[in-house]
Amino acid sequence: MIINYSEVAVKELIDEVLDDYARNNPNTCTCERCKDDIMALALNNLPVKYVSSEQGEIYTKVVYDQIGGKAQVIAAIMSAIQKVQKNPRH
Numbered sequence: 001m002i003i004n005y006s007e008v009a010v011k012e013l014i015d016e017v018l019d020d021y022a023r024n025n026p027n028t029c030t031c032e033r034c035k036d037d038i039m040a041l042a043l044n045n046l047p048v049k050y051v052s053s054e055q056g057e058i059y060t061k062v063v064y065d066q067i068g069g070k071a072q073v074i075a076a077i078m079s080a081i082q083k084v085q086k087n088p089r090h
């Protein structure tokens with residue numbers, strides 16, 4: 001199977017980062033449509049790093065190291081959340 005490390009990282013962090021943001025910004029929409037938009041935007045701002053994996057086994061630490069670190073992924077998600085909340089498409 002083929003996986004994109006950035007996609008793995010964003011899926012891993014999206015709920016945590018979005019919940020956190022929503023706690024501080026009570027009007028934040030967390031519907032599936034907005035969440036998909038946030039993930040798409042964040043992924044467009046992160047490096048594409050495809051690997052093939054026979055087992056589908058993924059080590060999170062390796063994933064973050066390969067795409068510039070966990071902080072960069074969180075920053076990309078945060079900026080995507082802000083853009084989507086300003087202009088929601090739901």
Ligand SMILES: [Zn+2]
Pocket residue numbers: 029030031032033034035088090
């Ligand atoms: Zn929404």
